[in-house]
Amino acid sequence: MILVTGSAGFIGSNFVLDWCALHDEPVMSLDKLTYAGNLENLASLNDNTRHTFVQGDIGDAELVARLLAVYRPRAVINFAAESHVDRSIHGPEDFIQTNIVGTFHLLEAVRAYWGALNDSEKANFRFLHVSTDEVYGSLAKDEPAFTETHRYEPNSPYSASKAASDHLVRAYHHTYGLPVLTTNCSNNYGPYHFPEKLIPLLIVNALAGKALPVYGDGQQIRDWLYVKDHCSAIRCVLEKGRLGEVYNVGGWNEKANLDIVHTVCDLLDELRPMKPGSGESSVVSGADLAVTHLPLSTYRSLITFVTDRPGHDRRYAIDARKIERELGWKPAETFETGIRKTVQWYLDNQGWVGNVLSGNYRQWVEKQYGE
Structure with missing residues (x-):
């Protein structure tokens, strides 16, 4: 079997769902179930x-050691992380504890387990660490x-904590011989994405007739990767990756944030048009500052520019030629096909969205974008 940490989060749950659909090999899921860990993501596996x-x-070394001893997995895939940049700016300590200290405790437990395996089991064991392109900076x-040899230059508490965890994983390979693999992915999007991230936030707010917040001028560029493609890349690296190697995983889809906003708005106009009279915008004009109310006709009318976040990296881009050259992987989805599937998924799963939108989430969004 395999052990998957962070399995109730966005990428982790997609990986587990896809694995169970494609493989007969059992999966042990481990998740702390913080704000971004949602057990409902795995509800379809309740009877599996x-x-x-x-x-x-x-970070619970005793628990992890017990799970490893009882279930004896042939691989550990580590998705567990605090991953929301904005939250790391407001409260970095959780990111240090989970991403650095937690990864250390996990590595220690895995090293002890691996060291006690017989030679054949040792040779077949893998520890795959899932990381981010943000460790490379801007x-x-x-x-x-970014290539795999690009210098690390993290610019947020989140990316700095992930960079530290990457270095720990590398050190455990070179010092102890632990058979590790690391992937650094670009911005993911798709089903089960927590709605404080850009794309799901846009969909949720637009359907509610709320403002669509865009940081700064909206020209920050990211490489967008459909989450199902990311999951297929991880399976490929787990199966064929060279020990100790790093593989960058990207979608070859560099887009400015404002372009993403426009695309989502246009898809919603097509798939779920605004009802006539469902809202209105206000325009101030004239010397007497008279207010004219205009009917909302498209979701683009909800776009609102807000103050940029501190230290906001301007551009990320992944060079994913190594994983294609060595392992034969490349993304199956274009951005156009992936974003359409994503928007349609949120439209079809409003019950899931409603359950996620807890009071804590609403307070967070108000804190982050209220000013």
Whole structure:
């Protein structure tokens, strides 16, 4: 079997769902179930005897050691992380504890387990660490995309904590021989994405007739990767990746944030048009500052520019040629096909969205975008 940490989060749950659909090999899921860990993501596996879920923290060394001893996985895939940049700016301590200290405790437990395996089991074991392109820092508009040898230059508490965890994983390979693999992915999007991230936030707010917040001028560029493509890349690296190697995973889809906003608005106009009279916008004009109310006809009318966040990286871009050259992987989805599937999923799963929108989430959005 395999052990998947962070399995109730956005990418982790998609990985587990896809794994169970494609493989007969059992999965042990471990997740702390913080704000971004949603057990409802795995609800379709409730009756699946090949899936076992345990609520717990990767920093709980005793728990992890017990799970490894009882279930004896042939691989550990580590998705567990605090991953929301804005939250790391407001409260970095959780990111240090989970992403650095938690990864350390997980590595220690895995090292002890692996060290006690017989030679055949040792040779077949893998520890796959899932990381981010944000560890590389920010690119100028005309700079080449990040390769696996790009210098680490993290610019937020989140990316700095992930960079530290990457270095720990590398060190455990070179010092102890632990058979590790690391992937650094670009911005993911798709089903089960927590609605404080850009694309789901846009969909949720637009359907509610609320403002669509855009940081700064909206020209921050990201490489967008459909989450199902990311999951297929991880399966590929787990199966064929060279020990100790890093593989960058990207979608070859560099888009400015404002372009993403426009695309989502246009898809919603097509798939779920605004009802006539469902809202209105206000325009102030004239010397007497008279207010004219205009009917909302498209979701683009809800776009609102807000103050940029501190230290906002301008551009990320992934060079994913290594994983294609060595392992034969490349994304199956274009941005156009992936974003359409994503918007349609949120329209079709309003019950899931409603359950996620807890009081804590609404307070967070108000805190982050209220000013």
